[in-house]
Amino acid sequence: MELLRGAIRTYAWGSRTAIAEFTGRPSPTAHPEAELWLGAHPGDPARLETADGERSLLDAVRADPDGQLGPAVRGRYGDVLPLLVKVLAAEEPLSLQAHPSAEQAVEGYVREDRLGVPLTSPIRNYRDRNHKPELLVALSEFHALGGFRPAARSVDLMRALAVPELDPFIGLLSGQPDADGLRALFTTWITAPQPDLDVLIPAVLDGAVDYMRSGATEFDDEAKTLLELGERYPGDAGVLAAMLLNRITLAPGEAIFMPAGNLHSYIHGVGMEVMANSDNVLRGGLTPKHVDVPELLRVLDFRPADETMLRAPTHRDGIELVYETPASEFAACILMLDGENLGHEIDAPSRHDGPQILVCTEGSVIVRAKSDVVELNRGSAAWVAADDGPIRLEATSPSRLFRATVGL
Numbered sequence: 356m357e358l359l360r361g362a363i364r365t366y367a368w369g370s371r372t373a374i375a376e377f378t379g380r381p382s383p384t385a386h387p388e389a390e391l392w393l394g395a396h397p398g399d400p401a402r403l404e405t406a407d408g409e410r411s412l413l414d415a416v417r418a419d420p421d422g423q424l425g426p427a428v429r430g431r432y433g434d435v436l437p438l439l440v441k442v443l444a445a446e447e448p449l450s451l452q453a454h455p456s457a458e459q460a461v462e463g464y465v466r467e468d469r470l471g472v473p474l475t476s477p478i479r480n481y482r483d484r485n486h487k488p489e490l491l492v493a494l495s496e497f498h499a500l501g502g503f504r505p506a507a508r509s510v511d512l513m514r515a516l517a518v519p520e521l522d523p524f525i526g527l528l529s530g531q532p533d534a535d536g537l538r539a540l541f542t543t544w545i546t547a548p549q550p551d552l553d554v555l556i557p558a559v560l561d562g563a564v565d566y567m568r569s570g571a572t573e574f575d576d577e578a579k580t581l582l583e584l585g586e587r588y589p590g591d592a593g594v595l596a597a598m599l600l601n602r603i604t605l606a607p608g609e610a611i612f613m614p615a616g617n618l619h620s621y622i623h624g625v626g627m628e629v630m631a632n633s634d635n636v637l638r639g640g641l642t643p644k645h646v647d648v649p650e651l652l653r654v655l656d657f658r659p660a661d662e663t664m665l666r667a668p669t670h671r672d673g674i675e676l677v678y679e680t681p682a683s684e685f686a687a688c689i690l691m692l693d694g695e696n697l698g699h700e701i702d703a704p705s706r707h708d709g710p711q712i713l714v715c716t717e718g719s720v721i722v723r724a725k726s727d728v729v730e731l732n733r734g735s736a737a738w739v740a741a742d743d744g745p746i747r748l749e750a751t752s753p754s755r756l757f758r759a760t761v762g763l
């Protein structure tokens with residue numbers, strides 16, 4: 356078991372304060388910090404603090420896969436850590452995106468190889484053969500767009516904005532309030548000529564301003580989000596797409612799970628993310644990065660979903676707050692130390708003998724494994740290798756450890 360030092364990724368949508376404050380570094384930082392990667396992804400592996408200095412977790416896994424991953428994980432996933440943990444800090448909205456299913460990822464990877472698109476090319480969509488289910492657990496209040504909301508509700512929103520330019524689209528969707536209608540409308544907007552968008556989007560934004568001024572509250576968050584997106588990405592069809600997606604607000608500790616084909620955009624907040632170890636993202640807008648609309652349309656799932664369907668069910672089991680997801684690459688929980696658990700050593704429940712990534716999100720915890728001891732304060736992380744065995748925890752004040760393990 357070692358302290359794990361994450362790799363910071365700076366993107367324009369990140370925060371100059373959130374990750375720095377979480378990890379106890381001076382803020383504001385010189386660049387906006389968007390993600391802290393805690394894993395063995397070849398793109399940016401985290402580093403272990405060993406007695407002989409820092410060492411890449413990726414190198415450690417490659418050098419001793421049996422000891423680091425354990426035989427069960429190796430048997431199923433080979434000699435790679437199948438999950439990636441991130442602290443995500445969105446100051447501004449992230450791109451509108453979806454991730455492919457396992458079959459789509461393999462097919463897309465092979466196709467782009469055949470077409471000779473280099474793996475490092477900015478226009479490459481499929482950088483590996485994996486799907487990328489992802490779970491986000493909010494650390495602060497967290498705002499997101501995710502999944503097509505039931506069509507009738509989107510019709511209500513468009514009507515409430517009272518924009519005559521939307522009338523034909525309201526007609527289209529109310530005439531076919533199902534997945535096919537959503538596909539037709541989304542496709543119309545995302546492929547619309549720029550001059551059309553330059554008329555329609557400002558009209559929608561004016562409608563949102565009027566709606567907010569009117570004192571109506573039903574679609575307050577939706578109207579505000581449209582204005583934010585419109586200001587940040589003028590003329591981007593993603594602004595229109597936002598009218599079709601669930602506008603989700605998570606309280607700290609609540610979580611959403613994004614299955615394959617689910618269109619989403621994280622808008623604002625700090626969270627822990629766990630995902631399959633993949634980089635396959637198909638973008639549809641709200642980004643200066645590569646956008647591939649035809650490929651996005653191939654993978655999108657237009658079946659309407661209530662936002663509650665995206666929330667990961669959670670239940671408390673002893674000291675564990677367990678987040679249930681259908682993903683096999685990862686499992687996630689928060690180990691909650693409070694009340695009568697404080698002031699003495701307790702066993703952390705262990706599910707199998709694979710590795711664990713621990714991130715302290717509140718308080719301070721002493722973690723013991725075999726002969727090793729580490730103290731984790733808020734924002735610090737540890738890697739527990741498979742052969743470090745079960746862990747024991749001790750805290751003197753209420754504390755929380757986010758734990759990611761391989762699902763199996």
Ligand SMILES: [Zn+2]
Binds near residue numbers: 452454613
């Ligand atoms: Zn995503």
